[in-house]
Amino acid sequence: MPDNLLFAMEATLNGLTAGVMYALVALGFVLIFKASGIFNFAQGVMALFAALTLVGLQSGQVPFAHLINAIFGTRIHHFGWNMPTLLAIPATVLVMIGLAILVERFILKHLVNQEPIILFMATIGLAYLLEGVGDIMWGAEVKALDVGLPKGMSGAVDDLTFGWFGYGFYIDRLELWAAGIAAILVASLTIFSQYTKQGRALRAVADDHQAALSVGISLRFIWVLTWSIAGIVALVAGIMWGSKSGVQFSLSLIALKALPVLILGGFTSIPGAIVGGLIIGVGEKLFDFYMQPIIGGATENWFAYMLALVFLLFRPQGLFGERIIERV
C-alpha cells in the first residue's frame, strides 16, 4: 500500500476521534436548543466551569479562597484533602444540577415568551458571568485534570496496524476513550428520550409549550431537567478536553468550534451533531494533510468555518435539521 494512502487513513482515524470531541460540545447545544429554542452561548463556559469544579473538588481547593482571604485577611487555599474521582464526579454533577436550577430560577423564568434573540443575549450574559464566577471560585491558573483516563499512544492500534500495513498508526488512547464514552452517552440519551415518560415530556415541550401544559407537564421542571442534562454533557466534554490540554479559560472557546458542527448537522438533530462533528474532524485532518504542501499549515484553524459557510450557501438547515418551509 502506498505510504500516502496510509498516512491519509491515519489522518482519517485521528479526525474521527477528534470529531467526537467536537460532537460532544455540539450535543449540549442541540439539547437545549431543542427543548427551549435557546441557542445557549454559555455551553462552552459550562464545560469549562464543570471541569474547573471537578479539579477544584478533586484537589480539595477552597472555593472563593482569594475572595475570602481578601476580605478576612486569612490565608486559606486548600482543605488539605483530596477527593477521590469517583466521588468528585457525582459531586460535580450535583453542582451542575444546582446551576441548572439557578439558571431557570433567575433567567429563564423571567424571560418566558421572549424573542429568541433576547434569550440568546441572556445566555451571552450567563457565559461571562459564569466565566467570572469560575475565576473567582477556583482561580485563573491552568490546572491539570486527571480522572484516570489513559493517555498517550495506543499500543494496541499501533501493533495491529503495523501487523497489517507495516506502518503503525498513532492514535491517542484518550481520544479512543472519549469516542467510547460519547457513544454510551448518546445511546443513553436516545433511550431516555424515546422510551421514558420524562423523555417524552422533554420532546413534548420541545414541540409545543401550550400543548405540553395542557397534558400536565411543568415547563419549569423540564427546563431544569434539560439544563441539567446539558450540564452533564458539558462535564463530559470538559473532562475530555481538560484531560487533553489542561483546564484553562481558553476551554470555553471550544464552543466556537461547535458552531460549524451545528451548521452542518442542524441545530435540532442529535445524530446531526454526531455526524457533523465527525465530518468536521475528518475534514480538517484530511484537508490539512493534502493541502499542507500547497498552502502551508494551520488550516485546522479555519477549515471548519469555511466548510460551514459552504453549507450555509447550499443547505442552510444542515444535514439533518428540519426543512425550512416558508408558508404563505
Place this chain on the structure above:
Amino acid sequence: MLDTQSDEGYITADGRKIGGVAMEMRNITLRFGGVVAIKDISFDIRWGEIRAIIGPNGAGKSSMLNVISGFYHPQEGEVIYKGYKRPKMKPYQVARQGIARTFQNIALFEGMSVLDNIMTGRMHHMKANMLQQALWWGRASREEDENREQVEKIIDFLEIQHIRKTPVARLPYGLKKRVELARALAAEPSILLLDEPMAGMNVEEKEDMCRFILDVNDEFGTTTVLIEHDMGVVMDLSDRVVVMDYGKKIGDGTPDEVRGNEDVIRAYLGVSHD
C-alpha cells in the same frame, strides 16, 4: 320540562343520568388591560353532561375555556371544583387535577408519532420516579406497558389504528383533531374541554366528530364542555347551553330554552324577518 336545577341531577330525554354540580363558575370577571373579556359570569357544569358555550366571535368563549383550564386567571370570581374553591393554579396543575382540553388551533406535538402524542396524555398516570425512569427499572417498565394498553383502547375507540405510528405532521386536519381528542381522553379526564372541535371540518368529518363526542360521553360518562360555532351541532349534542355575547352571559338552559330566549335570538341568531 326537565328540572335541570335539581341538586341531585336529572335524567335527560334520552335517558342518560346527569349528576350533581362538578364545577361552578362564580362571578368570573376577566380583563386584559382595559378590555373586559368576561364580565361577571356564573354558571355550573354537572357530572356527566355535555355543556356547550356558544356566542358570536369575540364573545369570550375561548377566554372562558382558558379560565377553566388555568391558562388565564380571572381578576374576580371563583372556580369551585368538586366542592372546593380552586386556588390560583398553573395550567399543568389544573391538568393534573383531571381537566383535559383540546385547542382551537390544534396543539399537537407535530414531530412525534400519533402513539407518542397520545401517550403524553397519560403523563400524570405514570408514577415512577426519575431514577427508575432513567434506569428502566422497578415500576417504570410495567407502567409503560399498562399505560400503553389504555392508549390502545382509546386508539381503537376513535378508529385511528391505521395511523398509530405516523408522525402527526403528516396527518390531514380532520385526523389531527381526532388525535388531539384521543390525547385528551388518554388522561381519563373528569372534565373534558373542547375548543371548537369541529371548526374547519367538512360535513363527513363533523359527523364523525359528533359521534365520537356522544360515544365518549355515553361510554365513559365523561363530563364535556365544548365551544362550537355550528348551531345545528350544538343543539343536537348538548344537554345545556351557556350563551355569551360581548363577555356577558345572555342565556343559560337546555337547547330548547335557549332557542326560545329573546336576547339570544337578537344577539346571536339574528332577528327573524318573516
